[in-house]
Amino acid sequence: MEFVRDWRDAPGYEEGDAAPFVIKLFQVFGVDKAVAGVFELQARRASRNYAHGRIDALTDDVIIEMKSAGKDLVEAEQQAIDYLPSLPKLGIKVPRFILTSDFKKFRLLDTHSPHEPAFEFTLDELPNEIERLQFLAGYEPPKLSTAQQEDASIKAAKIMGGLYRVLESSG
Numbered sequence: 001m002e003f004v005r006d007w008r009d010a011p012g013y014e015e016g017d018a019a020p021f022v023i024k025l026f027q028v029f030g031v032d033k034a035v036a037g038v039f040e041l042q043a044r045r046a047s048r049n050y051a052h053g054r055i056d057a058l059t060d061d062v063i064i065e066m067k068s069a070g071k072d073l074v075e076a077e078q079q080a081i082d083y084l085p086s087l088p089k090l091g092i093k094v095p096r097f098i099l100t101s102d103f104k105k106f107r108l109l110d111t112h113s114p115h116e117p118a119f120e121f122t123l124d125e126l127p128n129e130i131e132r133l134q135f136l137a138g139y140e141p142p143k144l145s146t147a148q149q150e151d152a153s154i155k156a157a158k159i160m161g162g163l164y165r166v167l168e169s170s171g
Contacts, residue, residue, distance in 0.1 A: 001127045003028045008123060012069030012103025014056075021103060022057045022064055028130075029137035037062075044086040045079070055083055061135045062097040073107040076100035077118065097135060108132060110141070 037059035057064035109118040
């Protein structure tokens with residue numbers, strides 16, 4: 001995947017690389033910058049007495065918070081969560097997803113699934129996890145988590161195996 005090749009060895013500085021990275025990520029899904037969302041939105045952080053901060057990127061479905069390579073994505077996620085209460089005051093709907101990245105790793109949180117932990121994957125794993133980010137193109141996210149899908153597949157395989165054995169023994 002070209003996006004992965006282009007960013008694999010990039011230094012990944014939050015200040016200079018965040019917007020180009022996010023724009024290119026949206027382009028992977030066929031979304032042009034003009035319709036991708038809002039970049040560098042001024043917002044207030046709830047845990048800091050509503051001090052001003054800035055959201056790296058925001059669409060109807062996702063808030064994206066970028067950090068320099070090697071930085072803690074859990075802290076970045078908390079920062080994004082911190083912005084959520086201020087969005088309705090700006091006339092903006094609170095997005096369903098929080099995506100954080102340090103250019104080498106991603107962390108995706110679905111706020112509509114509070115019992116599901118955030119899912120982490122690396123830049124190199126992105127091609128295998130592309131379905132998780134299909135909401136960037138406006139598609140409905142998968143209904144089952146990957147773990148749920150794997151469990152369902154295992155159960156289905158066991159049922160089919162049992163059915164096969166019954167049919168085989170009955171001649």
